[in-house]
Structures are given as structure tokens and as C-alpha cells.
Amino acid sequence: MDALLSGIELLARWDVLAALLIGSIGGVIIGAIPGVGAAVAIAILLPATFSLDPLVGLTILLGIYGSSMYGGALPAILINTPGTAVNALTTYDGYPMTKRGEARRALALAYGASFFGGVFAIICLILLSPLLALIAPHFGSREIFLAALLGIILVVLAHRGQVFAAGMLAAFGIFLNTVGLEPVKYTRRFTFDQTWLTSGIDLIVVVLGLFALSQAFVLLVGRSETPHPQPVKGSMFGAMKELFQHKRVASAAASFGVLMGMIPGVGEFTAQFMSYTYAQKSSKTPEMFGKGSPEGLIASEAANNAVPGAAMIPLLALGIPGEALTAMMLSVFYVHNVIPGPQLFQNQLDFVYALYIAMILLNVVVLIFLLFATNMLTKVIQIPTRFLGVIILILSFVGVYSLRNSVTDCAIAAGFGVFGLILKRLNLPVVPIILGMVLGNIMEVKLRSSMARVKTPLDFIDRPIAAIIFVIILLVIVMHIRTLIKEHKNRLPESETDHDVHDSQMN
């Protein structure tokens, strides 16, 4: 209780509250603009937050992280273009509802479901905290190594249908992390006698290249488009009450979001897939799914908004990021000397509580903002796409250049920008590279320190948590093989699959 009160005290500062307001409202606006998304915004803002107070910087980024999906639902519903990648499923039921003249109802349900999912996840996080504080100290080097390994395996296997590509890109990420002067034996790795490679390849430079610059290039090279959504009339608040009729779907979807968010490497897409499938199977009108079913819309939005809160669990408790955005946040924690992991819950519980409360507040701020400002947002999304590319390019410059005023960093980021564009065009995943870099570093450090006390391979898993994670790794692999065999038996011919609609990597 003391920690909770002291957490509230930490937040009760004008700069933290201003950061919360700017982060959450900024996040909604950024999320609503198709082609920007939270990843681009967080990548650009990362270096700027380094000079801020830890809680202020983290609150801004958390605000953007937690609120962008609210904004992303708006263009998904109104113009059939998801604002952020994870709103793709929202278009399936949201847009048909708009076509039926039910745009207000669809938006209200999406906002309500998002709010429910977001707050549900944070409540789970708060309830789980004492348990986490109890379990986290039992995570030694080998447990963290195994959890990071599980994260890498899951991020590869979660990219269904593209496991090989995800595998090679994750391996590429691990490789990138090893380039430069290695800190223990001081040997050079893949520097090719170039001084600029000696200091290694900075994660933030890669993130800015792969997320921000690549998106700018995609927009600049592509055709210019200007979306023109219709304004929404009537009160949102009244329409939101309908959510109470779908309590079961919303709770189940949020639970899937929490579960999938907690597991590193899985994230929003799997959570949405599971909750949407559940909602459809348990619905009285399953034939309406994909044609404007409110249940489908709720399943999608409640699940994706529950993920950010839950993804904070492995990040805060173990220092293991589950996806690209939490990987970026991890670097902010490190810069401010807040080391996520078992000690955080023991030594800085008030800081953890302050983050939780900030997350609840941001959901409230966003909901209130959206209830009144939806029509203003429909104007924001009318920026022509190529001009948006210019804006992202200017912003990306600040992100990369302000890190250490290095032209080389900018050139590397530009290179990764082109690489990211190719990956996006091919619809190949970018996230495994980032997770490969972050988890690769964790695995290298933790394996080295844990092997000092291991005599035989079995010693590695002789502690209960290590053994459990190891069994999970085996189960995940076995289940994947089983699914592959099952899918192979029921597969669709290539000609019947769609090559064009999967834009899940666009942001």
C-alpha cells in the first residue's frame, strides 16, 4: 500500500501529467494516420526522451504505445485502411458496419472494447504484481536465458506461413548484435578493419531505419493518396452502452490479449486470431463475421488493446521484451539506469506502480478525447501520403542524428530504411530482426554467466523454473510440428490464396 501511495506521489507532478497528456493524445493522432503507427513514433522520439526524467520519458512513450491502437481503429472503420498494423482485423467488421450506415456504432464499440481491453490488462498486471515480485527473484541467468530463447523461438514460429523468413531474419538480428568490439575478451567481430564498425551497430539506428525511414520511403515511392472519410454524427457515449450486451466476448478477448501479451514473441496478431475465432465459434450469428458483426469488432479491439499492458509483464519482471515496441522501451529503461528485472520489483516497486497508474490514466484520457474529438481526427487522416513521407523523413533525421551526431549512423539507418522497404514490400516481418538483436544480447550475456556453474547439460535445467521453461520450449516445437502436419493435410491450393491483402507489416 505504501508503494502504491508513493507511486501516486511520483506521478503527481506537472511534467509527468503533461507527458501523459501529450503521449496519449499524440498516440491517438499518430495511430489514426495510416502509415505512421506507434513504432515509427516511438522510434523517432526515443533519443529525444533520453534527456528527460525517466518517468516523464517513459510516460510519453507508454502513452503512445497504449493509445495508438485506439486511433488506428478510426481509419480501419471509416475508410477500410488500418491506422496501425494491428487494426487490420478491425476492418473486417468495422468497415461493413460503416457501409451499412453504422459508423458511429462501430466506432463507439471499438473505443469501448479498446478501453475495456486496456484497463482489463492493467488490472491483471496489478493483481499479478505481488506474484511477480515473488517469482521474479527466482529467475537467475539460466532462467532468463531460457526465457529469451523461448521468445526467439516463439517469434519465429508465430509468423505462420513464413517461418523460414522469420528464422533467417531473427538470426540476422542476433548476428547484428555481435558486430563490433566484444566486451569480455576484447576481440573484434565482423568489423572488416573498419573503425566505424568497431563500436557495433546501435539498436536505435536499426529501429529507426527499419520502422521510420522505411515507412517514409514506402510512402515517398508509392502513389499519392488522400483519404476522405465522412464525418461521424451523433453521441458516442450512448452507442458505447451496447458493449455491455457483449460482456462475454469482450472479457474473453481481453483475456486472450493478456495471455498472448505475456508470452514473449507472440503478441497482438495471435491474440486477435484466437479471440476472433472464439467469438465466431461461440456466436449465435457466426455468418455475420466479416460482414459487420459487432462481436467480431469487439473481439479484435479488446484483444489488441489488452496486449500492451500484458507485454509489460515480461519486460518489467524479467527484462525480456516480447515485441518490437517493448524492445524499444527496454533501451529507454537502460538509458535511465532503470534496469527491468527481478530487482525492479524489490527495489523500485513505487516506480512500477507509478507506471501502472499512468497506464490506467492514459486509457481514461484517450477515451474522453475520442468521445469528443473523433471528427477532428477524420481531418488529420487526410494528409496526402507522399507529403506524410516528407514529414517522417524530417522527423527520422532528428531521431538518428541527435543520438551522437554521426553521419555514419544516418547512413546505416538509411541502408536499413531501404532494407525495411524491401521487407515491407515482400510482406516479410521486421520484428524478428529487432527481437533477435535484443534477445541475442540477453542470451549471450546470460548464457556466459550461467554456464560458469553448470557441469553437465542437465544441470542447466535442474531448477524448477528452468525445467518448466525448457518443457514449454519442447512443447511449443512439438505443437508446431503437429500443426504443420495437420495443415498440410487440409491445405488450400496456392491459386486460392490471396497474395494481396496481408498488409500486416505496413507500420
Add this chain to the structure above:
Amino acid sequence: MLRIKTLQDLFKRYRRPGDLVFAVLFLGFALFLLVSLGDQTTWVKRTKTFAQPAFWPTIAIYAMVRFGGLHLVGSLVSPKIEGRWVEVKFWLKSLEYAVWFMVYVLIVPLLGYLPASILFASTLTFRLGYRGWRWAGLAALVATTVVVIFKTFLQVKVPGGQLYELLPDTARAFMLTYF
């Protein structure tokens, strides 16, 4: 555009034109790294395998070669999708904007952050086909806003331009600090 058949298909990512070109290039790069592995990493004496500096690069590169090879096989055995070279041309077109970006990076220390940003934004906007004073003004406004937010308020580290040296003392100090 064909409708998706099953829910599961929604989450699968399918091949796009240019997949084979990328698969070949990636595998080629991975093989180059594999060949350089001996030269570019060191196996240190009296150190356990897991603590060797070369351990993780080896694991990563072997995984890149293996997965890259399987990805290439996947591309080879799948039916060809038309438009491969059109797609490669699209990739190459992005190089133009990478060059624009680098020119921007290089002119900032010369002209200063604010003038360079305004010049860059308005010229690139013109290049993209948004012509007329309205667009140029809008571009300049966006550039100024970004500079004011990041340099004036957030005080991010962007050095002043050499051009500022030509200004009178008071104006120079002001420009160096805020723009």
C-alpha cells in the same frame, strides 16, 4: 482480389513478386558471412565454448544460411508470380530518397538545422509534385515546427551550422542555442 478462405489464412503471409530475388540476395549475403567467419572472429584459448567471442556469430550465421536456404527452396518450388523486375525497380527507386536523406544529413552542419530543414522540406515537396507557394509554405511550416519542438523545446543535440558564424554575435548565440 480473391476473398480469404479461412481465418487462419488471414494470419499467413504469402509471397509477393520479388521474393526469389530477395531470397537469393539474402542467402548470398549469409554465405559471404559464413566464408568470412574464420577471419572476422576469434576463438580464444582457455575459454569454454559458450563464452567464446565467436560462439554467437557462428550460431547466428549458420542459422541465417540454413533458414535462408530453406526460404530460397520455398521460393523456387512455388509458382512464379509476375512482376518480379517491376518490384525490384520499386526497391531501387527508394535509393533516390535515401540519397535525399543523406544530403539533408550533410547540409545540416553547413546551413544550420532550421535553414537546412526548411530547404530540404520545400525542395523535396516540390520534387514530389506538390507545386505552388501553398505547398512550399506548408513544407516550411512543418520543418519549422519540428525544429521548434525538438531543438528549441526538447534541446536535442543537433549542432549549429557553419552559416551561423556569419551572423552578428547576439543573433549567432541565439541561433546556436535554439535553432
